[in-house]
Amino acid sequence: MTTPDAPQYRPGPKYVLLLGSLAAVPAITSDLYLPALPTVGAELGASAAAAQLTLSGMLIGGAIGQLVIGPLSDRFGRRLPVLVGLMGHVLTSILCMMAPNISALIGLRVAQGFFNAASSVVAIAVIRDRFIGSDAARLLSRLMLVIGVAPLFAPAVGGAIAEVWTWRGVFAVLAGLGLCLAVLVWRFMPETLPAERRRPAHPRVVARGYLTLLKDHRFMALALIPGLSQAVIMSYVVGSTYVFQKEHGLSSQQFALLFAVNGIALIGGAQLNAFLVRRTTPVKVLRASLALQAVFAVTLVIVTATGAGGLMALCVLLWLTLTFQGLVPGNASVLALHEYGHMAGTAAAFLGSMQAGIGGIISPLVGFTGGTGVSMVSVMAGSILTALAILAFATPTYRRPRPAPGAAA
Structure with a gap:
């Protein structure tokens, strides 16, 4: 509507x-x-x-x-x-x-x-x-x-x-x-926000809204998860070009093809999430997704460090890790914003800022720790395990909204 x-x-x-x-x-x-x-x-x-x-x-x-x-x-x-x-x-x-x-x-x-x-x-x-x-x-x-x-x-x-x-x-x-x-x-x-619906952007009003969010420990805990999820993606993005082109000798076009295949994994995970949340709650999907992603990521670290399975094992485990990545940030964001319908714009902007900021802060660790395959997958795994621990601490709740009277079934 x-x-x-x-x-x-x-x-x-x-x-x-x-x-x-x-x-x-x-x-x-x-x-x-x-x-x-x-x-x-x-x-x-x-x-x-x-x-x-x-x-x-x-x-x-x-x-x-x-x-x-x-x-x-x-x-x-x-x-x-x-x-x-x-x-x-x-x-x-x-x-x-x-x-x-x-x-x-x-x-x-x-x-x-x-x-x-x-x-x-x-x-x-x-x-x-x-x-x-x-x-x-x-x-x-x-x-x-x-x-x-x-x-x-x-x-x-x-x-x-x-x-x-x-x-x-x-x-x-x-x-x-x-x-x-x-x-x-x-x-x-066209302009979609008419003058009568515009709100003042006084620094005090904006700061008060952000301060409310900062004081909510549950929101802050849940808001960290999309940020850590972004760190997983950005660690892969900033590290993959060196790992696959320098360590494994792929050409720029071969790397672009591999990047596209992994992108399909992310899209597939997001589509799977849309199917699952119609049948259960975002809390359950998020917990299961992070747990499975953690298993694949830890295995990825072991395989990369030992060289077992070579390039094929690296690609398969990375693909599985990124598939479940598609189920994480959306559900975490829904849970974080669940209690803030009255200030959804401010909360969404804050959430997006944290997501980009945490990803930007953590992902350089890949380069600072050597820029190798082990560095890349270790930062990815560390971010996933941290997100899983935070989810256990946050204990989010979610009530599925009731349909409006007269809504179509």
Whole structure:
């Protein structure tokens, strides 16, 4: 159903694709650049750990951006923040293309992550403005499909671009994509937050909402789980290009294919989750998923450390670990937000910021501990085991919402 004060609206495929493209901007900005990561370090004379900070820095910038842009979009509407964010993305992409050293590139990627946050925040906010209940859930599912599919092709495209135009060409393409999206938003995305529904963005009001969340130990515990889940993904992202291309000798195109196969595992896990939560509760799915993921991750550490099974064992266990990864962050987020329907926007922004921030802080450990396969899977396993321990501490509860009177069965 639509929100009571929103116009009746049925989004077409093009509109869903536009929102999905906006929400996927951070992932595309990361994954298109990923195959070029080893050449960035080589050309700029940087270590693997320093080069990996160009990915982690973008996450940290995104974490800060969500905290700032979320309240601003409630104050100024949706169009202005996303247009400013997209133009900031274009500008930082051009500057990244001309970066003279690794320090400048890291700083610019932090700024790029900040501006990218506008796209992901506004895409979700637009849905919240116009839809609630089952309609919103269906539209979000379509959005997640676009977000999940787009990065599958990004590494292959990025690898091809880097081979022809070097890593600087990747940022030229990102600038072009940002400019195209800005034109499409200007032309086809109407304002969805009317003036009478906008809220003040006074620092005290915003700070009071965030302070409420910080004082809720249950919320904070559950909010750590999506962050640790993001750390699993980002540890894989920042480490996999070195592990598979340097240690196992895969070409950039072979790596892109493997990356796509593992991306399918994540999408498959998310679709499995949609099936399971209709038949049981998010609490049970989350507990079972983290427990199974922990078993696969620990086995992955043992296999990688001993070399048993070689590349095939590494790929299979990594695929299984990432499949169950698709069941974790969504359920943890639902449980964290369950008691905050009255301040869902603030809570969601805080949750998203923690997710990006924790992932950005933990994932550099892969590079700092050697950038090897053992380093990558150890950080992944440590994050999963920590999330499992936190879930036991949080003891979340969940009451399945009752359907509204007269709702269809």
